[in-house]
Amino acid sequence: MKNVARLCLAAIALAGTLGATAANYDPRETFAPFTYPQPVNAYRSGSGMPGPMFxxxxxxxxxxxxxxxxxxxxxxxxxxxxxxxxxxxxxxxxxxxxxxxxxxxxxxxxxxxxxxxxxxxxxxxxxxxxxxxxxxxxxxxxxxxxxxxxxxxxxxxxxxxxxxxxxxxxxxxxxxxxxxxxxxxxxxxxxxxxxxxxxxxxxxxxxxxxxxxxxxxxxxxYGDFDYAITVPSNMIVAGSGELVNPDDVLTATQRERLAKARESDSTVMIRTPAEVTDPASRPKTGGTLTWKFRMKNTRDVAFGASTAYVWDAARINLPEGRKALAMSVYPVESVGEKSWGRSTEYLKASVEHFSSKWYPYPYPVAINEAGSAASGMEYPGIVFDPMKAPAKALHMVTAHEIGHTWFPMIVGSDERRNAWMDEGFNTFIDVYEADAFHHGEFAPKRDGEYAPKGGNPVDEILPLLADPNAPPLLMGADMVKETYRHPATYFKAALGLVLLREQIIGPERFDPAFRKYIATWAYKHPTPSDFFRLMESEAGEDLSWFWRGWYANNWQLDMAVTKIDGSSVTVENRDQLVMPATLRVTFDDKSTKDIRVPVETWQQHRSFDVSVPGDRRIVRAEIDPDHVIPDRDRSNNAWPR
Missing domain, CATH: 2.60.40 (Immunoglobulin-like)
Known part of the structure; x- marks a missing residue:
């Protein structure tokens, strides 16, 4: 999906925080019974799995x-x-x-x-x-x-x-x-x-x-597709799925190079820049050729066509010894290591990463196509990306667009109504792909609107959470104004999963649950409630407070340390969102101790006294010292001030 203009929100992240007290927080609202958007029935079970009559x-x-x-x-x-x-x-x-x-x-x-x-x-x-x-x-x-x-x-x-x-x-x-x-x-x-x-x-x-x-x-x-595209003979067609008549539309040299590419981890040229204007790079002169493709168990197909394509390819290594083919087609203007010369490398690496970490890539071919009419857009087996993108931007958009294979091409959520379930989930898996690619060559993954200098995403989200006009995630995609589409649908939805994985559940429980969600709903149509219920059931955690605060509402978080009294530290929750957090106490001998403050703390309390074991004198206490949760007012996070 194309990027949009930079988020232009007023600097109101701290508005109303001065003088705020724990009285602004009402645990009865945060922890009230959560009504899931879709009910449990014979078609969809309470565990988030398809029901017996699905x-x-x-x-x-x-x-x-x-x-x-x-x-x-x-x-x-x-x-x-x-x-x-x-x-x-x-x-x-x-x-x-x-x-x-x-x-x-x-x-x-x-x-x-x-x-x-x-x-x-x-x-x-x-x-x-x-x-x-x-x-x-x-x-x-x-x-x-x-x-x-x-x-x-x-x-x-x-x-x-x-x-x-x-x-x-x-x-x-x-x-x-x-x-x-x-x-x-x-x-x-x-x-x-x-x-x-x-x-x-x-x-x-x-x-x-x-x-x-x-x-x-x-x-x-979903279904199986057989499709035929007839074009002038001097054009190359790159299409979703597998080309089933290469003898009719490719030269013998191109077929030989493709066979080599299927066995190569290095990129192999199929049609070189010099060959683009050479009539010999096409099997015949004049007339038309019909390119035939087949793709099974997919929800759509798309294709690119041009006389201008340079073409290269390499092998994709998939789990259990399976193989696929990564290919890139692009004009001569895009040639070079600082542009599309590394496209197939990016494509291959991202497909291999997503396949090993989450769910195996199911199709025989993955294609990155360079143009400008539809650039930054995804379809099964093929993505359209900007022909003028430099290396870092091309890696980011390539990984993101091919990442849509998993959401929503494999997990077939309703993008028209729940765009956050594909854009947000896909942006989430991009974060870890960026860390993995080439020892973090282009890491950390940050969308330019939010952290142009690689800033902390929990700070970058604060203006959105503070904006009274910002939409909740549980809103129809067409009802979200363009100003908020990327900040909410992509960034907030992705950050929600990062918080779930790294702060609320932990990778050891989140990762298997998320993999189970993908495998369970592969080639099916999950709802938001199916996702919520499955993650709770598999991770063993009641997350209704998080679904309400982060998804159904646009609530803010404000935690504070208000007092040290001997071996007791008083912490408060001052706004309607809650999060588990780390309280770090520093003793007079300069040693420290971390104490986990769970969300259950706030089910009955607005303010809570944390007892610190031992007889050493506490000289300082700070909530969220590692800056990992989106606290809107950090001026009250430590005591003494």
């Missing part, structure tokens, strides 16, 4: 499309094999027509602060047919959705239907944001996402989930 529908796709780089149009035929595993008979099907986002009257034009001056006419639907006999189906298009009315209801518990749509549309160019094209020295670079009608999800939460495509992302069913 079901999920399926959509398999056969796609064929032709890209015309002269007219800048795409024409296609989508055949969708839909399986209804739900307990309900379905008399209609709903699909997403994302290209309608670029029409002049699209709803999304009225949500982003100002309307776009450039438009297309969206999807042109030539025909919609259903079943083996290709019966014409009635349909209605509403903004970015299409309702197809079935001639007879689709049976519950495994009913199947085939839907075929013939369509075309004009490409939106560089204003498309997530799909379009932009120029390079040796030709336009086409970044093609959301390029076919996609099934809406029908689930146990609300039936058809038909949230329109405004500017937030996606919620999609």
């Amino acid at each position: 079901w999920q529908n399926r959509a398999d796709y056969d796609l064929a499309a032709t890209l015309d780089p002269v007219k800048n149009t795409l024409s296609g035929k989508a055949t969708i094999h839909y399986t209804n595993n739900s307990p309900d008979a379905l008399d209609v099907l709903w699909l997403q027509l994302d290209e309608n986002r670029f029409t002049a009257d699209a709803r999304g034009n009225f949500t982003a602060g100002k309307t776009e001056k450039r438009h297309t006419d969206g999807y042109r639907i030539a025909s919609v047919t259903v079943g083996q006999g290709d019966k014409r189906a009635e349909y209605v298009v509403s903004d970015t959705r299409m309702q197809v009315r079935l001639p007879e209801p689709l049976a519950a518990h495994g009913g199947k239907v085939t839907l075929t749509i013939v369509y075309s549309y004009d490409l939106p160019g560089d204003f498309g944001g997530r799909t379009g094209f932009a120029p390079s020295k040796n030709g336009n670079i086409y970044e093609m996402a959301q390029w076919y009608p996609r099934m809406c999800v029908y689930d146990d939460l609300r039936g058809w989930d038909t949230a329109p495509y405004l500017n937030s992302e996606f919620y999609l069913e």
Whole structure:
């Protein structure tokens, strides 16, 4: 996902803290019974696991499309094999027509602060047919959705239907944001996402989930994809999944180099910069070629196409001896070790790290594609990143975008409604990837809006927590203003997991629980409540106070030391958020002792006297001495002041 403008919040992190007392804290509110957003039922259990009657529908796709780089149009035929595993008979099907986002009257034009001056006419639907006999189906298009009315209801518990749509549309160019094209020295670079009608999800939460495509992302069913892309013969296509007809579209030299790359930990050139303008780097001159790809158990596919691609690749080493292929395609302008020359190294390292630490990468290929129309965007098996990115920024965006393979490509949360469950979770795993890559070459991981000099993230979050207009994380993605989207959806959500892992639960319990969450909900659709319940159940911790304070509200934390009386130290909680913390006491012989103050301290108390064992005289006490929790007022953290 693209970065946004720097967080511009007033310096109000300390507003109202002077003169604050523990009376501002009410434990009855912080520790009240927490109502989870989604209830427990036969479909979703109290442990956060799928229930005994859990079901999920399926959509398999056969796609064929032709890209015309002269007219800048795409024409296609989508055949969708839909399986209804739900307990309900379905008399209609709903699909997403994302290209309608670029029409002049699209709803999304009225949500982003100002309307776009450039438009297309969206999807042109030539025909919609259903079943083996290709019966014409009635349909209605509403903004970015299409309702197809079935001639007879689709049976519950495994009913199947085939839907075929013939369509075309004009490409939106560089204003498309997530799909379009932009120029390079040796030709336009086409970044093609959301390029076919996609099934809406029908689930146990609300039936058809038909949230329109405004500017937030996606919620999609899983299935197998076979797709064919026809382009002029001088173009290279890089697509999600595995290329299944390399003999038709690659030269013998390129096939040999790819075979070498599959056995190499070092990057191998498949198409060199010098070969980009050499007609011999294509298997034929003139006419078109059709590139065929296959991808299994995925929720989407995307591709890039250009005459301008330099191409390199290397082997990815996965758990249990499995292998995959990392590839990068980029224009000659991006060549060099300080730019895209290390892209495949970054891609390979991040996939290997995420696979070993959290869950194995499931696909045969991972691709980093350089352009500018859709750069900074993720799809299964392929990510689009900025062609002008320097080394550090390219490493960061590469790791982040391919990290979306885990959230939400594997763990298929609803990005349209709960963006923090993919952007925040993904930003969280980025933190540790940055530490691991090349002995921390680009560490620590910090998003530029918050810690441009590598500052402490628990300080960087304070203006957001102090802002009365900032949204809670449990809010629909399209309802979050752009000003807050990155600070809340990415940064706060990621910091919440860092706090859970490093301060509240501990890595020894957090890591297995988080891995269990990923494995349990791989290729399924978890809700926020599923995540909350599973983490509690697996980690063995009641975390309702944290879900309420950090996710359901935008509460602040203010802990204080107010007195030393002999062998007793008085600590207070002065605001509505609570956290476990370390109290460090210093004795008159300059030795120190750390005492853990758990969150349970604040279930009944606003102020608490901590007894320090031993007979040495205490000369100083400080709460959170290592500066690891987001305390809004550190002037009261130590005694004496």
